[in-house]
Amino acid sequence: MVKLDAKIPDGPLARKWDNYKANQKLVNPANKRKLDIIVVGTGLAGASAAASFGEMGFNVKVFTIQDSPRRAHSIAAQGGINAAKNYPNDGDSVYRLFYDTVKGGDYRAREANVYRLAQVSNNIIDQCVAQGVPFAREYGGLLDNRSFGGAQVSRTFYAKGQTGQQLLLGAYQALMRQVHAGSVKLYTRNEMVEIVIVDGKARGIISRNLVTGKLERHFGHAVVLATGGYGNTFFLSTNAMGSNGSAAWKAYKKGAMFANPCFAQIHPTCIPVHGKFQSKLTLMSESLRNDGRIWVPKKKEDAEAIRAGKLKPTEIAEEDRDYYLERRYPAFGNLVPRDVASRAAKERCDAGYGVGPTGLAVYLDFQSAIDRLGRDAIEARYGNLFQMYEKIVDDNPYETPMMIYPAIHYTMGGIWVDYELQTTVPGLFCAGEANFSDHGANRLGASALMQGLADGYFVLPYTIQNYLADDISTPRMTTEEREFEDAEKSAKDRLDKIMSINGKRSVDSIHKELGLVMWDFVGMARNKEGLQQAIEKIQAIKKEFWTNVRIPGSAEDMNAELEKAGRLADFIEIGELMARDALHREESCGGHFREEYQTEDGEALRQDDKFTYTACWQYKGEDQEPELHREDLTFEVVKLVQRNYK
C-alpha cells in the first residue's frame, strides 16, 4: 500500500503556510542557473509558474499545444476572480473565503490547501493590477467587486465578461518577457506525449511537434503539468475543442495517483444543445445570476405551449412564473452554488416544466433588472455576453429571456498532489485544474482563476525549490539515456498502432458516442445500476476505437485527426475511471449526485462516516482494475454540516 503523505505543515491553520516557508529549503541564485524546469501547459497556472520560475533564475522550457501561449483555455473564463480583500467592507476575510470554499466544495477538500489559497488570493489581485490587468473600477478610481454563487459577500474582481482573458494575457505577457530575457524557451504547437522517469524521478518529457509530427526529447530536473481538466470526456462541454486530459493521464500511467475523478462540475447557465452536429457548448457567465432571475412556467400547459412554439415567455404573467431557486433557497436565491442550481434546473425539466424546443432549458430573465437599472447599465455589465448569446441563438436577450441549461464545465478531480503540489512521482508537480487540490466536490464560481494563479505565482515558486534544493549537483542529462529512448519508443509505438487500425469511423463519431454514455450515466444524476452499465459501455467503446478508428494522412505531418485520436483514447479510459469512482462513492456530495443518497427534498446527502476521504486511484496495468487508496480528510477548524443555502 502506497502511503499518501499530504505533508501538511505543523501549526494552527492560519500559520501553516508561514511555517512551511520558514522551514523550507531554498536554491541560491548560482545554482538556479544550473537547474532546468519543464512546464507543460500555458494557461493561468502554467504561464504564471513558468514566468515566475524564469524571473527567479531557473532555466524553463514551456510547452503548449496551441500556436501561442495566449490561446490556453483560461482565456475563456468570463466572470471573475475571488479574493479576500474585503474592499467593499461587507464582512469578508481570509477565513470567510476559506470557509465558503470548503463548504462550497461540500467538505471534500483539504483544509490546509484551501486556507493557503485564501491567504494568497489577495497577492494575486495586487500582482495582476501591477501587470496592467484592466479590472473594472468605480468612479473613485478604486476596484469594483461583484457577487458570485455560494457567497454572501462581493469578493469577485472582474474585467467586463473577459476576466480570464485579461488575467491570462497578464501572465502571458510576463511569460513573453522571460522568453525575451532568455530564461524561458517556448515550444508552441508541441504536445507532451510521454513522461520520462529516471531512477524513480520525473526527469523529462517526450513531445510531439504538431507541425512536423516529429517526436522530441526534453530534459528537466523537475516537470510541472498545468494542462487543465478532462471535461471533454463528455464530448460536449464548455471546454475548448483542444482541451484534454492526456498529460494527466500519462502521469497516472507513470505512477501518479488520480484523485476524485468523478467530481465534475456541471455549470447551470450554458446555451442549450441545438442539434447533433453541435461541437461544443457555450457558457453564459455565472455573473449573470447577479441580475438575471431563473424561472420556468408554473403551469405545465404553459410549458407545453412554449415548447410547441404557441406561446412566448414574455406572455406568461408574473404570477404564473416559478422562480424556483428563489422559492427553494430564499437566503441565496439565484446565487446558490453551481451544483445546486444545475440539479434544480434538471428537476424542473424532468418534471415537465422545461422550455425551448427540446424541453431541456429554463429561462434566465433580465427584465426586472432592466426595469430597475435601465438597459444601459445591463449592457455595461454584460454587453459582450448578450452579444455572444444573440450571435449563437439569434434571439435578443434584452427583449426575451435567455434560455439556459446545465453543461459540463470543470473537473474538480485530477492528479493527486501533496501540500507542495507534488504528485506521488517525485519531481512531477501538478498545478491548476489538472490537480485535484482545492475545490473538493464542487468549485465555487470565480475560484478557478484564483487557484490557477495561486499555484503558479505564489505556491510552486516556493515548493519547487524545496525539491530542487536536493538536486543542485545533478547534472543535465543528454537525453541519449535509455530511459529517454524507451519513452520515445513507447510514444512512437502508440502513434503507429493508432495509424495502423485503418477502420471505418472518424474520431469524433466515437467521441460523441462516449459523450452520450457519460452524460446519460455519469452526468448530473448517477446511480449504481447506471454506472455499472456505463463501465460496460465504455469498455465496448474502447474496443471499437482500437479496432475501427480511421486516421487519414500520416504521423510524420500535421495531422489533427491523429492528435484527436490520441486524446480520445485517453478520454475513454478517463471516462471509465470516472464511472468507477462514482460507483464506489456511495454518497452524494457537490457535483457528485447519487440518486440513492438524497434528502427528502432532493438535496445531496453525504455519508461523512464512510466517505470523508479523497479517493486516490493507482494504475495497475493495461486492462487491470485500478487500486483505491484513501487520503483521510481531517477537519480541525470547520465543522461538517449539511450544506444549507436556504
Place this chain on the structure above:
Amino acid sequence: METTINIKLKVWRQAGPKAKGRFETYELNNISTDSSFLEMLDILNEQLINEGKEPVAFDHDCREGICGMCSLYINGRPHGPDDDVTTCQLHMRKFKDGETITVEPWRSAGFPIIKDLIVDRTAFDKIIAAGGYISVSTGGVPDANAIPIPKEDADEAMDAASCIGCGACVAACKNGSAMLFVSAKVSQLALLPQGRVEAARRAKNMVAKMDELGFGNCTNTGACEVECPKGISLANIARLNREFLKAGIQD
C-alpha cells in the same frame, strides 16, 4: 422547425508551407442554419474522412470567440460576412441556399501558411516579447488599490485589451500592417499608471520588432477596424503614433 441549406464550398488546400496550393470544390447538403461555420467544416471533414480523404486543416479551439485561434478568409472577408464576430461565432444562417462559399487562409507576408487554412502567427508573440508588458516580476508589488485609476482610463484600457490576437487586422490590410494589434497593446498599457513608466520604450521596441518581421506600413485605410471581431478602434493607432513620436524626441 429546423431550416437547412445546400452549399458549395471552394476551399484552399495546400499540403505544406512550400507546396503549391489550389482550390478544391466540395458540395454539402442539408446544413442546419443553426450550425456554426466551423461545425459546417466539421461536417465536411467527417464526409472527407468517410471517403478516405484527408480532412481540411483549420485552426480553432474555444469556439466562443475569445481564444483568437480561428481565422479564415470567407467570401473575401476575414471572419466572414457577419460583423463583430470571429469565424467560430459565424452561423450558417448568414448564408443562402445554393450559395458558393470561398474559404481561404489569412494571406499576409507576416503569416506564412503551414497547411491548408492554417497560418503561422508566431510573429505576434515575438512582437509582445519585444515589449508588450509591464516589467514587474512576481511579488513585491503595491496593494491593488494603492493607485486609483480614473474609471474612464480603466474602461478605455479594457477596450484596447480586448484584442484576441487573431490577426484579422493584418489579413484585412492591403499593406499587411500589424499596427492595430501593436497599438491596442501599447494603448492599454500607456493608459494605466502602472504601464506609463515604460510607455515610450515599449512603443519603440514593439514597432521596431513589427518592422523587422516584415509587416507593412499603416496608410490609414481603416480596413483593420472594420474587420476586427472585437471592435478595436483606430484611435489606438493614433495613440501609438504619439507614443512613438515621444520616444523619438526623447532619444
